[in-house]
Amino acid sequence: MPATPPPADLDGKPVTVPLPVGAELWRIHSGTYAANAVNPTAQPAIPGGARFDSLTGDYAYTYVGDSPEAAVAETLCRNLPVTGTPRLVPRISIAGRVLSRLTVIEPVTVIAVHGPHLSAIGQDTWLTKSDPADYVLTRTWASALFAAAPSANGLLYRCRHNEDQFAWMLTTHPTNQVHPALEAAGDAVQLDSPTGTALVDRILAYYNATFASPI
Template sequence: MVWRVHSSHRAPHAPNPTAQPDELAGGRFDSLDGSYAYLYLADSPDGAIAETICRDLPLDPTIARIVPASAVTGRTLTALTVTRTLTTAALHGPHLAAVGQDLWLTKCEARHYVTTRRWAHAVRTADPALDGLAYRPRHNEDTLAWILTTDPAITPHPDLTIDPTTTPLPLDHVPGRDLVARIIADHSAILSPT
């Protein structure tokens, strides 16, 4: 089972086909040119929330760590089942050296995402059979996250199904807000009430 925080208006296993050519929008390993669709997952609710909701928290301890309520508005946490063994490139620990990188690749701030997207593109180009990348979230080294990639014309992701044993949890209502508040508190952050 893997976990995903996603827009409540999209299917949880629907990849995003949007090209993200600049740092003003999107995530760390999004497609620069739309050549692949992508979605982010984690091995636990904590990892999924850390990677999405906590992603932009400042690392500077002198800056307030407040997550705006808008970060959870219209978002849902959903459990998914992977239906086949996937092949991913490990971008954590000593594996980073194999691609000529260090922790910067997975820990840098959003202003560097155009560069991290170029690295993701290069890794995928070097091994087109990859299903995605595995990495440690910036704000939770104890969890594992993945970006899975697929053909932009395919939706939902062909290797994911919604887990039937777990009810999706809207994050903008209790108990979803309570879960987010608990997890971000572990990261010395608070959820803004409005």
């Protein structure tokens, strides 16, 4: 709860916070794309897509975390069931993917959707922790929040499987191929390399997860 549509009037209710210049962010993505690449694809239905993707293509988007641990939690672990036994991540899920570090080079304003800021909009942790079956509804909420806070270009929330880490969904104009406020910082880590696999394996252990059979 509450898995309900957003109210007709959210004006003045979303709380906005800055994502300051110099902030360090992390992202797992396909090695065929730039670290600051954005996705312009409209996602009006499920299955497919992520929690706060654009329903209509009115914005391009990317997801980043405040640490490598957040990036793993939000990409490799986000849909794993919590069963009390070690959760298995297919090794194929890291094939061709990289971990990139980014730096914020322009100020960004985002809507905070965690803690008491959820109550301010009449929501609870369902918005950021619900299963993929609810993603059309969570995307509807994202659209309504941006309409109510037009100065915002993203959402800030706690990772679904790690309350200690934060994630952002950042938006930009749908014609942009990269996010203008983000810049790659240093070399990316190839996740299917020995170094990358060891790094991911170590982080997966934090989440009671491990790699399944080899690729």
